[in-house]
Amino acid sequence: MTSLVEFFNALGKYDFLQIALLTAVMVGIMSGIIGSFIILRGMSLMGDAISHAVLPGVAVAYMLGINILIGASIFGVLAALLIGFVAARSKIKTDTSIGVVFSAFYALGFILISMAESSTNLHHILFGNILAVSDSDIMTTAVVLGIVILFVVIFYKELLVTSFDATYAKTYGLNVQVIHYTLMLVLTLVTVSALQTVGIILVVAMLITPAATAFLWTDKLDVMLVLSAVVGVVSSITGLYFSYTFNWASGPAIVIVAALLFAISFVFSPKQNFFKLQRSVAK
Amino acid sequence: MKKIIITLVGVIAMISGVYFFLHSRENNSQELADGDKLRVVTTNSILEDMVHNVGKDRIELYSIVKRGTDPHEYEPQPTDVSETVEANVIFHNGLNLETGGNGWFKKLVKTSHKSFDEDVFSASKTVVPKHLTTNVNEEDPHAWLDLANGIKYVQVITKVLKDKDKKNASFYQANADKYIAKLEKLHKTAQSKYLGIPESQRLLVTSEGAFKYFSAAYHVTPAYIWEINTEAQGTPEQMQSVLAKIRKTDVKHLFVESSVSPKSMEKVSKETGIGIYSKIFTDSLAKKGTDGDAYYSMMKWNIDHIYDGLAK
Numbered sequence A: 001m002t003s004l005v006e007f008f009n010a011l012g013k014y015d016f017l018q019i020a021l022l023t024a025v026m027v028g029i030m031s032g033i034i035g036s037f038i039i040l041r042g043m044s045l046m047g048d049a050i051s052h053a054v055l056p057g058v059a060v061a062y063m064l065g066i067n068i069l070i071g072a073s074i075f076g077v078l079a080a081l082l083i084g085f086v087a088a089r090s091k092i093k094t095d096t097s098i099g100v101v102f103s104a105f106y107a108l109g110f111i112l113i114s115m116a117e118s119s120t121n122l123h124h125i126l127f128g129n130i131l132a133v134s135d136s137d138i139m140t141t142a143v144v145l146g147i148v149i150l151f152v153v154i155f156y157k158e159l160l161v162t163s164f165d166a167t168y169a170k171t172y173g174l175n176v177q178v179i180h181y182t183l184m185l186v187l188t189l190v191t192v193s194a195l196q197t198v199g200i201i202l203v204v205a206m207l208i209t210p211a212a213t214a215f216l217w218t219d220k221l222d223v224m225l226v227l228s229a230v231v232g233v234v235s236s237i238t239g240l241y242f243s244y245t246f247n248w249a250s251g252p253a254i255v256i257v258a259a260l261l262f263a264i265s266f267v268f269s270p271k272q273n274f275f276k277l278q279r280s281v282a283k
Numbered sequence B: 001m002k003k004i005i006i007t008l009v010g011v012i013a014m015i016s017g018v019y020f021f022l023h024s025r026e027n028n029s030q031e032l033a034d035g036d037k038l039r040v041v042t043t044n045s046i047l048e049d050m051v052h053n054v055g056k057d058r059i060e061l062y063s064i065v066k067r068g069t070d071p072h073e074y075e076p077q078p079t080d081v082s083e084t085v086e087a088n089v090i091f092h093n094g095l096n097l098e099t100g101g102n103g104w105f106k107k108l109v110k111t112s113h114k115s116f117d118e119d120v121f122s123a124s125k126t127v128v129p130k131h132l133t134t135n136v137n138e139e140d141p142h143a144w145l146d147l148a149n150g151i152k153y154v155q156v157i158t159k160v161l162k163d164k165d166k167k168n169a170s171f172y173q174a175n176a177d178k179y180i181a182k183l184e185k186l187h188k189t190a191q192s193k194y195l196g197i198p199e200s201q202r203l204l205v206t207s208e209g210a211f212k213y214f215s216a217a218y219h220v221t222p223a224y225i226w227e228i229n230t231e232a233q234g235t236p237e238q239m240q241s242v243l244a245k246i247r248k249t250d251v252k253h254l255f256v257e258s259s260v261s262p263k264s265m266e267k268v269s270k271e272t273g274i275g276i277y278s279k280i281f282t283d284s285l286a287k288k289g290t291d292g293d294a295y296y297s298m299m300k301w302n303i304d305h306i307y308d309g310l311a312k
Helices: A002-013 A015-040 A046-053 A055-064 A068-088 A094-116 A122-126 A135-154 A156-164 A166-171 A176-198 A200-217 A221-246 A250-268 A274-282 B002-023 B045-058 B078-086 B104-111 B147-164 B166-196 B212-218 B236-247 B263-272 B295-311
Strands: B038-042 B059-063 B089-092 B120-122 B203-208 B221-226 B254-257 B276-280
Touching: A002 A015, A002 A221, A015 A046, A015 A135, A015 A156, A015 A176, A015 A200, A015 A221, A015 A250, A015 B002, A015 B078, A046 A055, A046 A068, A046 A094, A046 A176, A046 A200, A055 A068, A055 A094, A068 A094, A068 A176, A135 A156, A135 A176, A135 B002, A156 A166, A156 A176, A166 A176, A176 A200, A200 A221, A200 A250, A221 A250, B038 B045, B038 B078, B038 B147, B045 B059, B045 B089, B045 B147, B045 B166, B045 B295, B078 B104, B089 B147, B120 B147, B147 B166, B147 B212, B147 B295, B166 B212, B166 B295, B203 B236, B203 B263, B203 B295, B212 B221, B221 B236, B221 B263, B236 B263, B254 B263, B254 B295, B263 B276, B276 B295
Parallel strands: B038 B059, B038 B089, B089 B120, B203 B221, B203 B254, B254 B276
Antiparallel strands: none
């Protein structure tokens, strides 16, 4: 209990902790929301793929002297388009297509970086630490969170229908492709902005784990979105508390808490029915 | 439509809320209160040991990068940041050691609202820098491996401590004088030590090219696989060039640094049939209680082991 009091004291005293908390909460909300759509569409590893595929964009942006966020976003969207294109135009499924495209992009990024001959290590420019988030990165995160919320509110019905039944959506007259690629664009924005603030493990985990946890509890999309954001926020706050108290690296601490919440839901959620399943297996 | 407008208003309110939060913060510079010890933070164990030799028990000392860890690239933990926020003085090596790579130190200074030359000081300020050969615009950070530079570090540290904590100024100066005399003695013996070894044997082969300053001061020729830890390590081209250099000489032994993976050097050893003599220290001191756990003993270890390895 004393450690809890200490944590709140430190929160009042150190603004690096306040900033870390604010950032973690914003990232928790936006990746919880976008993550829900991603896992419903069976594209859980898309976030992982995009976070690696942006590397050539970083190198090109560095060489041309433009904002890294712009370069990274262009290559992120390009990778998402290519993954979709390969999966749609061949017998290859999405998971394989993700594997081929993102590793190729990542490799291209490595070669471009060695050509850029930069003194700072470009691989690391992208991979932020939540304890050292710059003011401009927070503003970017806030704007992206705003875009995510607006996007989901405006296109809620379309996203709902296309996530659950693409064929029905087509007969209903919706342009499934346009919605898919807009979602990919928003996902790229979320991934790239979160990479800079919280680092790669946290991005991938925050996109998948809270949404997966929420999915264990509900079948309704609106409930799932809210629950997923809440799980993201709770993991962020609790993880940061553990990180401060035990001096753990902050990103991994948040990931572990999210995974614990998932494990608890896995066992106790009535929808998941873990105990009943065990019993029937035993019989 | 109404829902969208409400959301839009909410989103704008949130973004401006974040904006005002960021701009309402104050800067916190730590003033030294009476009776309080000066709080000093150093980036690595070598600087920590130097500061400890000057400040002894009259300062509170914290070192960020732990012993045995590579200081080029590091992710600060919560304690590192809170100690930096609370510190009166922060010493870093400078010469691109902490600011190259992922630039973690620059971010740390910014996050803790400190400023360079006000409360953050580079220990290498008075050192004449050497530059990398692959990128001539960039400075080689490993200046402390020449004891003459180490002495300059100690002088800079002493001056800063005296300025920041005037009531203990004479104490710091007396400690520094004694410490510098000890380092100077080691420096003098090292300067002539290697001249007895035939020149064709005086090639110091390491993984990272950290020994430029050392080599210039103590008359050996440096050879390395990669030049600095932040760049690609062990590419075919790098391997070829180090092998070519070794084959031109009669070098007896290779060396591997304590904070670098020995894999690449083992490969070189296999290719050439020349054994690895021992580990030597570059970026970090040994664990407390073992040989090489202070700047002086680490330099002595390096000087003795490199001598033995090259002579035998």
